Amino acid sequence: MQTNPRPSNSKLVIDIQFASPAIESTIEKTASNVLIRKWIKSTTNKEGLLTLRFVNAAEGKKLNFAFRKKDYATNVLTFPYEHSKGYVVADIIFCLPVIQKEAKAQGKTLKAHLAHLIIHGCLHAHGFDHEVEKDAKKMEALEIALLKKLGFANPYLSL
Structure with a gap:
């Protein structure tokens, strides 16, 4: 995980990473980097660095075990390093296979579920x-309000 110092420029830096070209392709078909950045920016007006990494089940399981002692992949893991009144630094890990399974099981589009989990992870940060x-x-309540502003339904209604 990152422990980057504060960026020298005064803005929110968003780093989007993909564990493989296949994951990148799936995410790009669902939501562009521009759209993902819009979702992230809807959660904050702070400066800082947010790194989003989209991973496979093996990496998701490894990270969940290493940091939470849970031997399975989970949808999102947030590692907040710093958050203050005007600043945030965090890594947020998304396990694409888990997110895909959840979206299908909950009768949601991958795009809607991904938007929800990105907002969820950013709020943890x-x-x-x-x-x-x-x-x-x-x-x-905050997730519901932010998602509504972005044109998504309440993600808890279909649970």
Whole structure:
């Protein structure tokens, strides 16, 4: 994971990475980098560095085990390194096969589910969490509002 110092320019730097050309192709067919950046920017007005990495199940499982001691791939892992009033630095890992399976099982488009999880991961990078019911309700309400502004339905209705 990254521990990059603050970028010298004063803006939000967004680094989008793909573990393979196949993953990159699938994501690009679903949402362009420009659209993904729009989704990310909808969550923040802070400066900093957000790195999004799209991975396969093997890398997702390895990271989930290494950092959470869970022996399976999960949809999104967020590693917040710094978040303050005006600054954020985080790595956010997305496991494409898990996201695809979830979208299908929940009757959602891959695009809608991906938008939701990108917003979800970015909110984690900003210190939001859902371990306690009160915090979960606050985070979910913010996700719903942000997704609505972007033209997506409430992602919790179909669960």
